[in-house]
Amino acid sequence: MDYKEEFTQLIEENRLEDARILLERHKLYASEEPFYYGNMGWVLNHMERYQEAEVFLRKGLVYFSEDGWLYSQLGFSLDRQGNIRDGLDALLKALQLGFDEPWLHGEIGWCYKELGDLKNAVAYFENGLLDDARNVWLLSQAAEAYYGLGDKETAEEYYVKSYRILPDEDARFDLARFYKACGEYDKEIHILQEIQHTHYQDWKEFELGFAYFQKDEPQEALLHLLKALELGRDDTSERTLLGDVYRSLHRIEESNEQYNTSLEYFEKALNKETDTYWIYQEMIWIAHKQQDWTKKLQYLDRASEQKKDDIWLMFHYARCYSDLHEHVQAIEACEFCLQHGEEGREMQDLYAWNLGRSAQAEKAIAVLNKRIERFGGEAWNFSELGWNYTQLEDYKKAIRCFKKAYDLEPKNPLNCSMLGWCNLRLNQLDAALSFLLEARQLGRDDGWLHSAFAELYTEKQKYAQALQHYQKALEQGYNEDWIKKEIAQLEELLAQENAKA
Numbered sequence: 001m002d003y004k005e006e007f008t009q010l011i012e013e014n015r016l017e018d019a020r021i022l023l024e025r026h027k028l029y030a031s032e033e034p035f036y037y038g039n040m041g042w043v044l045n046h047m048e049r050y051q052e053a054e055v056f057l058r059k060g061l062v063y064f065s066e067d068g069w070l071y072s073q074l075g076f077s078l079d080r081q082g083n084i085r086d087g088l089d090a091l092l093k094a095l096q097l098g099f100d101e102p103w104l105h106g107e108i109g110w111c112y113k114e115l116g117d118l119k120n121a122v123a124y125f126e127n128g129l130l131d132d133a134r135n136v137w138l139l140s141q142a143a144e145a146y147y148g149l150g151d152k153e154t155a156e157e158y159y160v161k162s163y164r165i166l167p168d169e170d171a172r173f174d175l176a177r178f179y180k181a182c183g184e185y186d187k188e189i190h191i192l193q194e195i196q197h198t199h200y201q202d203w204k205e206f207e208l209g210f211a212y213f214q215k216d217e218p219q220e221a222l223l224h225l226l227k228a229l230e231l232g233r234d235d236t237s238e239r240t241l242l243g244d245v246y247r248s249l250h251r252i253e254e255s256n257e258q259y260n261t262s263l264e265y266f267e268k269a270l271n272k273e274t275d276t277y278w279i280y281q282e283m284i285w286i287a288h289k290q291q292d293w294t295k296k297l298q299y300l301d302r303a304s305e306q307k308k309d310d311i312w313l314m315f316h317y318a319r320c321y322s323d324l325h326e327h328v329q330a331i332e333a334c335e336f337c338l339q340h341g342e343e344g345r346e347m348q349d350l351y352a353w354n355l356g357r358s359a360q361a362e363k364a365i366a367v368l369n370k371r372i373e374r375f376g377g378e379a380w381n382f383s384e385l386g387w388n389y390t391q392l393e394d395y396k397k398a399i400r401c402f403k404k405a406y407d408l409e410p411k412n413p414l415n416c417s418m419l420g421w422c423n424l425r426l427n428q429l430d431a432a433l434s435f436l437l438e439a440r441q442l443g444r445d446d447g448w449l450h451s452a453f454a455e456l457y458t459e460k461q462k463y464a465q466a467l468q469h470y471q472k473a474l475e476q477g478y479n480e481d482w483i484k485k486e487i488a489q490l491e492e493l494l495a496q497e498n499a500k501a
Contacts, residue, residue, distance in 0.1 A: 447478020
């Protein structure tokens, strides 16, 4: 048996290191043909020793500059080192020199995919599949590229085909991740439940927990997440998702416990990582979920030391100051975002809301009108417009705005309440009573509503009913000074009526 036959046998037995040693022993034949350098590169590539492979392949190309196989192996070693563009050039050179195999087309497609050129990626994956239609790697890579192009139907077809050819854990992972990305959680759950390998059970249980949570089945999600934790899945994603699930179940104390554990893990990561900005982003978002605005502000301040005047941070500064009712600071943060290109509907809404709470009703109205013209109006926008018109005491315009909000959300008691209150301001008592009663039927029963009823019954000279509603307003914590004055006046009026009787 000559050394080439022995080498082939060692490769068939997957004895790569022995094959490499055999080649070294026959190095004296290296310059006679590409066999030595090409196979040394191939072996080292398969051993993931890419830099060493590159050295041998470049030496081989000095002797055999027109060998397509050497270029194909060089391209592979380069792209696996992260040098995608040079790797692609070498792979295309191999093709140009006549080396034409399915895996080469696949590797070229992979390079294009990594560079974001998905159309070319698909073209080369399809070229490879013409001669190797059952290659599961080519199928899964093509599926990923099709998904990136927005062709979910073809992507699913290829993932499923790959899975049916070789239903191993890799194929299940690919299919499960695809269904997760598409939001098809029932299909994802079905595939996840087929994963049996013990090494992946904690990952499987976590993904099942995520899927059930997305399906709005938090109790089922909790069972899987606790199982994942029991199996050793204990990281920030696990703890944060547990916090989300507990919060959706209104188990706030347990939710905060999980969130705080996640924050502790992130604090430890801050001491280990050099790039910490993304960690602060996660911490800021957790504090936001906890609705702990003071904590969130502290994280924002720490993050801004790393990345000052960052648009994402300023957006959350605006939200945080708004939630803290620090309207001046919120407005400043909103204006920074608007000046730097963040002009989405959420920013416009946030800006308008804080302007309205800062005695800048006219400016708030202008922002809201611009927002509605650009993005269309939602019930909240029209309601907020109405509220700002009430600050200007323009109750007719306020009624028109609240009516638009009412038409969009007829079951929202706030809109009925404000329609009632505005009609009351215009002394349109019957309309006011109708809307206030509707608000109560829709479930509103707070101190403010009782005070509005009291004002209305006072205007109708039904003093006893008015007094009852003012007293209920106080009982429900609506302790406005003016109410106490109104009660005193009503008691005096009732006393006068009783004296006359």
